[in-house]
Every structure is written in C-alpha cells, then in structure tokens.
Amino acid sequence: MRAAYVEHPGPPESLQIGDLPRPEPGPGQCLVRVTVSAVNPIDTYVRSGAVAMDLPSPYVPGCDLAGVVEAVGSGVSRLRPGDRVWGSNQGLLGRQGTLCEYAAVDADWLYPTPDAIADQTAAAGALVGITAHLGLVREARLQPGETILVVGGSGGVGSAVVQLAKALGARVIATAGGPDKAAAARDAGADVVVDYEATDMSHAISEAAPHGVDVWWDTRRAPDLDQAIGLCAPRGRVILMAGRDARPALPVGAFYTKECRLLGFVMFKASPEEQRAAADDLCRWLASGEYRPRVAESFTLEEAAEAHALQESATVHRTADLAGKIVVRVGE
Known part of the structure; x- marks a missing residue:
C-alpha cells in the first residue's frame, strides 16, 4: 500500500x-x-x-x-x-x-x-470535534444559557468549540485576528466576534459579557491567566488545551475568591467510552448540520x-x- x-x-x-x-x-x-x-x-x-x-x-x-x-x-x-x-x-x-x-x-x-x-x-x-466535546461536556459541564469565550474561534479546535457550544445552547463570544478569521468565527456561529487586531480584546469582552464569562476556552500557545481570571464570572471555568511550554502567571487571589476552576486535558488520554460518547453527539450534529x-x-x-x-x-x-x-x- x-x-x-x-x-x-x-x-x-x-x-x-x-x-x-x-x-x-x-x-x-x-x-x-x-x-x-x-x-x-x-x-x-x-x-x-x-x-x-x-x-x-x-x-x-x-x-x-x-x-x-x-x-x-x-x-x-x-x-x-x-x-x-x-x-x-x-x-x-x-x-x-x-x-x-x-x-x-x-x-x-x-x-x-x-x-x-x-x-x-x-x-x-474528528480530533477537533472530540476534543471540543470532552472540554465542553466532561470538563467544563457547559450549561444552556451560559456564556463561553473561545480564544481563537476560527482555528480547527476553536471553530469546533464554537459550533458545539451553540449546539449545547450556550451564548458564544469568539476572538479572531483579522477580518478573514473574524468572518470564519462568525460563520461558525459565534454570537459575538472580537477582532483583537482591530480592538482592545479585554475591553470588548467586558462589554459583551459585563457579568463575566462562565467558560473561558484558551487555544493560545501562551495563555494569559490574568486576563482569563479577570474576565471570568464567579465560578468560571478556564480550559487549557495548548501552550505545552507556557508558564503563565496565575492571579491566585482572584482565582480563589471568584471560586474559579482551571481545567486541562489531553484528548488522546480519554477512554474509548468517553470518546464514543463524544462521537455519538458529533454524528448527530453532523447529520443535523449543527457541526460543520x-x-x-x-x-x-x-x-x-x-x-x-x-x-x-x-x-x-x-x-x-x-x-x-x-x-x-x-x-x-
């Protein structure tokens, strides 16, 4: 072969x-x-x-x-x-x-x-969809009506997170760099798109979610935990799935007084049963057009x-x- x-x-x-x-x-x-x-x-x-x-x-x-x-x-x-x-x-x-x-x-x-x-x-x-599902469902336990912020909403994983979060009934804010990527994030279904090349990202997120975001999904190689914790709602969850060599500072005081959680996971370490549960939903959302x-x-x-x-x-x-x-x- x-x-x-x-x-x-x-x-x-x-x-x-x-x-x-x-x-x-x-x-x-x-x-x-x-x-x-x-x-x-x-x-x-x-x-x-x-x-x-x-x-x-x-x-x-x-x-x-x-x-x-x-x-x-x-x-x-x-x-x-x-x-x-x-x-x-x-x-x-x-x-x-x-x-x-x-x-x-x-x-x-x-x-x-x-x-x-x-x-x-x-x-x-495949991989991006299972990754997004594991993070949203198993880790963050995203609920209908919650607000999620997806940093990098036009990428492979980011666009999957946007679509699956919408399928789960969440309000989605996505960031992207430049008009083309912003359009891709919008096409994925984001309710609000922040072009961080054209505006101040933190300020725009604060305006879009004045009470904070319930889930912050970060796809960056250098996550900014000061920014994430600062913009999270009480009991907000921060998901990290990138930045293998990153060593960001953690604002400990704000982290524990807001009762936040910091979640990290690796898709390929999930069990066959966990991945099959994700795949079952993905097949349904592929067929319905909610996942594209x-x-x-x-x-x-x-x-x-x-x-x-x-x-x-x-x-x-x-x-x-x-x-x-x-x-x-x-x-x-």
Missing part, C-alpha cells in the same frame, strides 16, 4: 512516500480503506520528535481518518465490511497513523459516518510533506494563516 512515513523523527521533508505492507486486522480491529486523513498539530509534534513517543519504524503519522471497512478481525460485531466510518486517536502511543491507504484500527476508535456526510468533512471534524467542520486546505498523499509544513507554519512558526483544517486525500 502507498503511505507517507518517516524512518526517524525529523522535519516535514523527512516524510517519504512509498510502499509499505498492507496491515491485517487483529482481534478487535477493523481494516479500514482510508479515503481521507486530516492533519493536526499533534501529528507534527510527534513526527518531529517535539513530543517524544515510542514509534514503530517506519512510522506513519496521522490521527484522523475517514474511509470504508474492508475487513474485520475476531470479536468485532458492531462494524461490517462496507461500512463507512470515521475516527481518530491513531498515530499515537505506538499506533500507526492514517497517512496510508489501509489502516488497522481498534473498532473502539471507529464510528459510523452519517449517510449525507462526505468523508472529507468527517475526517476534518471547516476545511482550509486539501492535499494529496504525495503532498503530505507540504501539508505538514503548512500545519507547522501555522501553529509553530506563526508564519501562515489557517482558518480551518488541513485534509489529505488518500484514496477514492
């Missing part, structure tokens, strides 16, 4: 395109013919070695996939050959990834693709290195703008 892989962790150009043995589904697994993969920041961190993990060699990166079940291993009864599926959680913790024509995937990490939803949409919304993953750029498998380079430019080097997800078309 054709695949994009690396022999050792390295830069985007270390990705090779070539033939690897087609895997066989083991017990509890499905062999999936991959049609679309998606690129996430974590894919580039693992491929480059920035996040150290035990990797098979050669290693195929990629968390997300959509495709068709080709065969099932022993013990699999929920899925059958011919079923369209989507999933995430690949390319991590010793598992091979999804930048390949066929992937052997534990059935626990696969979900049925709604009939009217294209594979590109399902793949683009935004695709920013599309590449072929042969262009996988370019796709990884673009993701790095946007999230690591900050030299490229990206409003939405990068997908890689693997097969038909």
